[in-house]
Structures are given as C-alpha cells and as structure tokens.
Amino acid sequence: GAVVSQHPSRVICKSGTSVKIECRSLDFQATTMFWYRQFPKQSLMLMATSNEGSKATYEQGVEKDKFLINHASLTLSTLTVTSAHPEDSSFYICSARARTGPTEAFFGQGTRLTVV
C-alpha cells in the first residue's frame, strides 16, 4: 500500500529557533498534501493544503509566515515552524493524496514537537 513517511518523529527545540518537518510519499506521487495539528485528546485540525509547485492554502487563523509550507516535488512537502514558542508544541501530522487513482489520503506517523 501507499506509504507516507514523516521525519522526525520527535523533536525538541528551544524557543526562538525554527524546526523543519518533512513529509515524503515513498511509493507514489502526491500532488496534494495536507498538514494537520492535533492537540491532546482532540481531533486533527487542518492547517493547510499544499499542492506541488504552488503556494499552500492556509486555513483561517493559521499564520502562513509562522508555518512555512513548501511542496517542491511530487514526493516531498515540508513544514517549517519558524521562531517556535512553547505554545507551538503539538503533534503535527501530514497526509498525502496520490496524483491518480483513489482519492483517499495516506497519513504519516506524525511529529511530536516540544518547544522549551
């Protein structure tokens, strides 16, 4: 089946630094990738949708200058949390939808970000 790999799975960073999270589709080409944030015991909140080769579309209330999304190839999208603060600590999840075939999205394993 389709595999989405997210890296790193855990990261701890200091306040004010930036952190990059990678999302790769390993065995398919993904024109569309979704980035989510999940708070403890809550659902996935869609942050943005990225399409290969174009700018990401951010949800209302998500700062695009803070959460930089790049989708430069059909197999890789990155989320960079810039100038991280403790309130950015969360579980970030990416998912990818294949260019052709079924329209379901395949999920990465998530990244636990802790800002200290």
Next chain:
Amino acid sequence: AQRVTQPEKLLSVFKGAPVELKCNYSYSGSPELFWYVQYSRQRLQLLLRHISRESIKGFTADLNKGETSFHLKKPFAQEEDSAMYYCALRFFNFGNEKLTFGTGTRLTIIP
C-alpha cells in the same frame, strides 16, 4: 460552513453486539466521505470510503444525503475493533481541496 460532526466522544459496546458510530456532515455540494481508524500507537489509516460502497473488516457505511449522515456500522463487534474512529469530508472551497475531520469517537469493545 463545511463541518463534520461526531456526537459521541466515547462508545463502549460488548463483544458480539452491534456497533454504530454516528457521523453527520454539512456541505452544500456533493460530499466525498471517508472513515479513518487509528489503532493504539499506529497512524491513521483509511477504513472505507462512501464511493466504494464496500465492507471492510465487517464495517459498512451508507451515505444518506437526506439526513446528511454517514454512520459506520458493524453487526457484531470484535475486541480488535477497539480504536479511535474519525469521519472525514473531502471537498473543494473556491477550487482549494480540503480534507476535514470530525472530533472522533473512541470505541471500546468490552470482552
């Protein structure tokens, strides 16, 4: 606004009993709905999608446009069904694709 509602946060069912996880949606266009499942310490994975009208692991879900519902059902619960279940809606907003999730239902099967 487009929204997915799962009214039950927690649901406990005895093994062998029927299961129904509720999902309602609000969307003015043609919806594309999915059920995703997350087992303990695993990533989210697709359980089924309404387009396929399939049965996976004994689960089925029928799209009812009149009631704007996509409830997940299984006639006889099994212990391995214990997991977190999310209903999801795929739609387009001004040409932008989105995939939004309900708040999820934690299903616990009692042996």
